[in-house]
Amino acid sequence: MTEITHHLPDWLIRSYATGSLGHAFSLVVAAHVSQCDDCRARLEAEELAGGLVLESLGAVSASDDLRKRVFDGLDSDPPAAFTAAERSGIYPGAVVEAMGGAQPKWRALGGGIRQAILSEDRDGSARLLYIPPGMAVPDHGHNGLELTLVLQGSFSDETGRFGVGDVEVASDDLDHTPIAGMEDVCICLAATDAPLKFKSFLPRLLQPIFRI
């Protein structure tokens, strides 16, 4: 396991634990926790607190029918929906689930850059990005907050270097130009909490900016 230096902020882990985080951000949290023991422990600590609150709640009476349904179900086979997708290569199970298969359905954007949109709803969107070494990660005109998790390779910008497992949390006032590292193709999971301004990137942004 490589050294992860950029982690999830507390409020994101807490929002995930309490169920108030939208799908796109939840995907980033699940994918990061899949490869970060620190954040896994932080999530479990949040769930410890959640469990304590659950135990402290007043009781709401449940129907006899519910009891019957549950106890009748004990000797049946578990429903098929109970199995989660498994990790495939660099993709954590949650990403595999969102891709609907073991490999992304890439769409070329020009300049060697590709993307695969994983989800889009009113709470935001999530996509995979494929950036050849030395290329700029395209600006896709997001509003609000953007989370970028590195799954392969690395990128660097004014705020630092992001390797496998690292997550960058960027608000829209952060003016940055991430460049993929030279060691490998950079594959990232990127999520925003606002509708995208553009369905595809502007061509002028696809040119290599630096050749390091």
Add this chain to the structure above:
Amino acid sequence: MPAPMAAGLASAGKRMDDRKTSAKSPETVCEQTEWLVAVRDRRDKKAFARLYDHFVPRLKGMLMRSGMPGAAAEDVVQDVMLTIWHKAHLYDESRARASAWIYRIARNRQIDVIRRRPRPVPDEMVAEAETRETPEADAVVGLEQEAMQLRQALETLPEAQRDIIERAYVGELTQAEIREATGLALGTIKSRIRLALEKLRHELKDLREE
């Protein structure tokens, strides 16, 4: 819904006071966790019935407070209880108390249902799925001690802060509200959660090294 909430925590406090006389021993593990272990190791239906009686009314209340109608909440509770039964082999008492594990299952299922798609969940650690051995009693007791201190920290907070924490974990706050509160009221339990966290971190490290 501040009134029932405050009542909920107050009665929890009372329950804890009642227990103080009998539960002084440091090697105590909470009984819900013991029931869940009995379900896991012995497929014990009586223990499962106890879990049912303890958690079902609370789960239903929590789901209703986070916005589900009663019938829909019962459907989710049904799935949660059956998941507990069918997935008990994945439960590790050195990493989660019964209530924490059940809390997670409830959230997962609730969100699957609300969004009509599977909630993204972290990959399970390999050790969870395949090589789980009987955890050391120390680890389980240590986690329980951290939990009791966290509970005490929650119960002794000023009412307004306690209220916002309860609302956050019940699921009544939005992402933006949690973000704001994490710097304020929720910050007050941060140090306590951090200690519990050190404990959990240690457990995970042990698992990796096994």
